[in-house]
Amino acid sequence: MSNADRLRQTGEAVRAAGSLTVAELAALTGASEMTVRRDLDALAAQGVLERVRGGARSLVLRGEEPPFALRAQDGAEAKRRVAAAVVELIGDGETVVLDSGTTCLEVARLLRSRRVTVMPLSLQAVAVLAEGAGQTALLVPGGRPRPGEGALTGPLTLSSLAAVRFDTAVIGCCGLDAAQGLTAYDLDDAAVKQAALRSSRRVLAATDSAKLTHTAHAFVAPVTALHTLVTDRSAPREAIDAIGAAGVTVRTV
Numbered sequence: 001m002s003n004a005d006r007l008r009q010t011g012e013a014v015r016a017a018g019s020l021t022v023a024e025l026a027a028l029t030g031a032s033e034m035t036v037r038r039d040l041d042a043l044a045a046q047g048v049l050e051r052v053r054g055g056a057r058s059l060v061l062r063g064e065e066p067p068f069a070l071r072a073q074d075g076a077e078a079k080r081r082v083a084a085a086v087v088e089l090i091g092d093g094e095t096v097v098l099d100s101g102t103t104c105l106e107v108a109r110l111l112r113s114r115r116v117t118v119m120p121l122s123l124q125a126v127a128v129l130a131e132g133a134g135q136t137a138l139l140v141p142g143g144r145p146r147p148g149e150g151a152l153t154g155p156l157t158l159s160s161l162a163a164v165r166f167d168t169a170v171i172g173c174c175g176l177d178a179a180q181g182l183t184a185y186d187l188d189d190a191a192v193k194q195a196a197l198r199s200s201r202r203v204l205a206a207t208d209s210a211k212l213t214h215t216a217h218a219f220v221a222p223v224t225a226l227h228t229l230v231t232d233r234s235a236p237r238e239a240i241d242a243i244g245a246a247g248v249t250v251r252t253v
Helices: 003-017 022-029 033-045 068-073 076-088 102-111 123-130 155-162 187-198 237-245
Strands: 019-021 049-052 055-058 095-098 117-120 166-171 175-177 181-184 200-206 218-221 228-231 249-252
Touching: 003 019, 003 022, 003 033, 003 049, 003 055, 019 022, 022 033, 022 055, 033 049, 033 055, 076 102, 076 200, 076 228, 095 102, 102 117, 102 123, 102 166, 102 200, 117 123, 155 187, 166 187, 181 187, 187 200, 187 218, 237 249
Parallel strands: 095 117, 095 166, 166 200, 200 228, 228 249
Antiparallel strands: 019 055, 049 055, 175 181, 181 218
């Protein structure tokens, strides 16, 4: 097991159980207790969990969004495939609003070499696109970054979105279900996604399959607001069929 896989498994196990001892995590991962302690210290530094005597406990309550650092490690290869498929759907010369989140950050890494205009909605994506070779025109919105996330929210973000008309919105999600629609964990984040949808001619949803059939508490839009969904090939067939039946083009990669 690679270091990244072991860290991901450790973080997910602690989140699922609420708390675990070093000995329990060593048995789960097959690593030594010394290695587990180092892993726990690293995850605690990233804000994924809290170190306690003899082990660790989760900082994420049931129904809350896992920390960005933990999500960035989860399903990284699938997210890269999804991002590549999304970028194939974007033509040169388009104006794009790019949502926050780990999958959209992978999209930013691929767009920075394209001749497009992009307004990214996270500090991480702003930094990535600013490193481009100069072909990408970067529009930086105002806003207040969400702590630990870097996602831009608030009235300055909403007014930035209202000032531009985009060819394409690339939207991430915390949950996507044919019946419950597109949902987010944070109400301010949901408002930003809604503003991006209103200002865009076409909406591409980019998400890993773990988000399908899941519902977070903040409603963004019905599934019919999407033109295309790009997800990975592990997506449940019943979820894909239901979303497709709503008139959404579904592409699995």
